[in-house]
Amino acid sequence: MRWTWVITVSLFFAPALALGCAVCGTGPERSRAAYISMTALLSLLPLTMLGALVWLFVRRLRRLEPKEGPPPREVVSEPSGP
């Protein structure tokens, strides 16, 4: 759990420290903010939309489920050996 926090915090701060992004070393603060915000948008938007679509389908599927419990079972008699 502690390592998860360390990795998460590192992912946020390490790119700037290591000059690991396109505008980390140069450019005004405004363009840096634009790059970071647009990267976040383009990364999170598809995940959000797909998540919303899956949530919508699951909700609709649950509504279609019969409310009276499990489906009726068919009892079949089979002959058994001696």
Added chain:
Amino acid sequence: MTTVTSTSAVRPEPRPKKKIAHSGVIGMLVFVLTEIMFFAGLISAVTITRSTALMNIWPPPGQPRLPVEETLINTAALLLSGVLLGVAHFRFKKSPELVKAPLIAAMLLGAAFVGLQGAEWVALLAQGLTPQSSAHGAFFYLIVGIHGLHALAAIGGLAYVLRRAQQGRLIASELHTAEIFWYFVVLLWPVIYGRLYF
């Protein structure tokens, strides 16, 4: 002597197939998701280009300012058409016959939006804003032009729905499919307007 006894084996009954949504609706939803990502890429490119503008001056010097006030009327027309399509949606539940009037009004408002945008283009071209004049012009004509093409396609979809309603053969899934595309066109425009015009 052999005795035969019977035991009970439980075999579950096959579940009936459930349709969570019409295939046309699902197809349109997936298409709209890809279109949203396409426009997100374009808007992202505009945002980054604007952020690197010299001295934070946008539009670049010598380029005309986009007509914010006039376009507000177009925006209002498009949003109203979306509301009218919502009215058509609820009237369809009462009777498919009742969708015609709001559908025609929505289409007319959509056509007015495209027409006014065309008039705006002519005026801006006369003022010297062309796709080659600057990044400002290139982004404006590219994004607004693609959105306009989507609006025309969506009006075509609404026209198909109207024809089906006039024939008395309109089904809910057809209306819903055309609605999803029109709402995409309507709701995308305020984002483009806010990003390009201000």
